[in-house]
Amino acid sequence: MNDKAYFIITLLFGWCGAHKFIQKKYGMGLLYLVTFGLFGLGWAADCFRALLPVLRHKNGAPAASAQHDNIVDQLCLSLDPEFVSFVLPMIKAGLSWNRIEQAYRSSFPDSECEDLALRIQYVESYYSNSTEIASLKECGASKYRIISMPDHELCDICKRFKGRTFPVSSARIGYNCPPFHLGCRCTTVIEE
């Protein structure tokens, strides 16, 4: 299904969870159905989220757009709110990826998530990079630099960003701030 169709379905029928059923998230779909899209709030948030990719296409994505959309798709996929709300507290508590993976598998035994470890690592990277950027903002830093792990096998996306600096004020994860994709281990440091 394309982004536009998905947005329209979310807008028209999101209150009864249609978009959740389409994504095969039947539990959430049912919850939306009986709570009128989480009392309208979940519905509204989902409409907004579904609208973003539509606008992005309309405004004409920049060069390497296929790759870029790929990043964004992965971002949305990996940041499934249910997954994040389960995993993030454990990441904040400093649990190892292994422990988190075990906890997830025992709580969701039916989950067929093959790249679970990567997704956990992604959420952690997302969390640590966004807190890093927030603290840079707080201490008035103007720029940050993107650093790649020495052992990090660089894909084309990360190669493009390696060593580059960006203004802290324009930092956006997945666009000019890591993680750029599942498995990305790039990180950010303050640029003096």
Ligand SMILES: [Zn+2]
């Ligand atoms: Zn990377």
